[in-house]
Amino acid sequence: MATLHAYVHVPFCRVRCGYCDFNTYTATELEGFSQSDFVNQFAKELEISRGVLGNSRQLETVFFGGGTPTQLPASDLVGVLALLGDSFGIATGAEVTTEANPDNVDGFYLEKLREGGFNRISFGMQSAVPEVLETLERTHSPENVPKSVRLAKKLEFETSVDLIYGAPKETMDEWKRSVDSAISLETDHISAYALIVEEGTKLARQIKRGDLPEPDEDLQAAKYEWADAQFASAGLNWYELSNWSRSKQTESRHNIAYWVGNDWWGYGPGAHSHLEGERWWNVKHPSAYAGKLAEGLSPEADRETLTESQKFEERVLLESRLASGLDLSIIENKEAVAGLIADDLIDAKQAFQGKLVLTLRGRLLADLVVRRLV
Ligand SMILES: C[S@@+](CC[C@H](N)C(=O)[O-])C[C@H]1O[C@@H](n2cnc3c(N)ncnc32)[C@H](O)[C@@H]1O
Ligand code: SF4
Known part of the structure; x- marks a missing residue:
């Protein structure tokens, strides 16, 4: 869990x-x-x-x-x-x-x-x-x-x-x-x-x-x-x-x-929470937050359940920024991965071992790397 x-x-x-x-x-x-x-x-x-x-x-x-x-x-x-x-x-x-x-x-x-x-x-x-x-x-x-x-x-x-x-x-x-x-x-x-x-x-x-x-x-x-x-x-x-x-x-x-997408509860005005793929966020102004609580209501403004494709995109976006890397087994587009290696955006050795880890050049162009993968 x-x-x-x-x-x-x-x-x-x-x-x-x-x-x-x-x-x-x-x-x-x-x-x-x-x-x-x-x-x-x-x-x-x-x-x-x-x-x-x-x-x-x-x-x-x-x-x-x-x-x-x-x-x-x-x-x-x-x-x-x-x-x-x-x-x-x-x-x-x-x-x-x-x-x-x-x-x-x-x-x-x-x-x-x-x-x-x-x-x-x-x-x-x-x-x-x-x-x-x-x-x-x-x-x-x-x-x-x-x-x-x-x-x-x-x-x-x-x-x-x-x-x-x-x-x-x-x-x-x-x-x-x-x-x-x-x-x-x-x-x-x-x-x-x-x-x-x-x-x-x-x-x-x-x-x-x-x-x-x-x-x-x-x-x-x-x-x-x-x-x-x-x-x-x-x-x-x-x-x-x-x-x-x-x-x-x-x-x-x-x-x-x-x-890495664990579970967290965000308390307070405007705070975001995440539990098992479900996300919600509180109303932003402290007075609105207190108003909801005073009525015995949750201070939540809205919520969303992440679709499988949103979960995938988020994983790529967040984990590719980590030095520990993104597990390449979740990426189906192997051509894109080969292109990232050729352009020196991800580390070739780590990629052969199944991890996507950004090179220094890749870190400077992290948004581009993500766009090529999702
Ligand atoms: C909530 S603040 C940290 C605590 C305290 N409020 C402070 O500023 O000293 C979180 C951090 O977000 C960063 N930050 C806020 N707005 C930013 C922006 N527009 N661009 C880049 N960094 C930003 C700042 O480095 C800041 O230290
Ligand atoms: S406005 Fe407040 S939260 Fe934002 S950077 Fe300045 S001190 Fe930190």
Whole structure:
């Protein structure tokens, strides 16, 4: 049976970064919903999930994401984790992560999380260069990143940082400074995402108006290659297109569970869930979410059952991004596979052993690889 995982979506941010279109709200956008009511609302959805899931499976991973989970007091995050533990049990050795903004955690906050059962923290670093942070409209002070990581390591958290490459105007030199700075933190894990210009964001409007240049795709690819080489020589190896880890043990088990299609319940406004090929997602606004729960209803907005062809496409899309590769026995189009080898997009040796694993060139053209297979 698939393993069980929990995601908790905390949809609050102090301010919205110009590039971000995540389901998150600043205090003035909450339309009467109070952040202090988050745990109460969560408890109501937890009750529903208990009814559906029973209690035969313990949680293998728990992930608090957002938004900014650390907008809430540490006692709220610990309280939610304790409720999950009471309902399902947290498996021995489970990975329990929270995302964090380097600006709103201190030693006391982190200590409370550690005592409450958290063992992994992912900090939103994005860049080490003040000018790039300004373009991204990040409000955190760059010096708070090493400070927070140091504190987390002292408390024996596993640590990770998120980087973004390809912000408008970001030069190769600036990106190199960010990569060097991230490596010098000696975290267990680094995620590096190409900046996506999302429709409807302030960044998209700035680009449309010509106030900022569009990200340059060739430069983004060069930045990826450079980062990958630096991470590798620092002992951080890629295990998914945008993720590098110091060892097998420090890979994000929670994200791997998504990528290989295990079962997870996503709690909170707008959160997505997946159980045995059935997918659903909650209403997005916290007030609408609370409204549904107040009526004794599920906060679900809609659901879908994956067809066999959707399941196949999703498997190809997600597993081909993994260094562990996609099982080639599910691909009927052998000609396409031969073409990918000929074009140096997938590793020939691994392909002969039955696994589709992207080459570095393939990682830069991952979307093309998937299009050729599905
Ligand atoms: C929910 S945030 C992490 C926690 C916290 N809110 C923060 O930003 O520090 C998740 C990550 O998604 C990435 N992200 C968000 N919007 C993005 C975009 N448009 N393009 C690329 N990465 C993005 C950022 O790297 C961010 O760290
Ligand atoms: S990137 Fe993080 S801090 Fe910025 S708006 Fe999005 S969720 Fe909030």
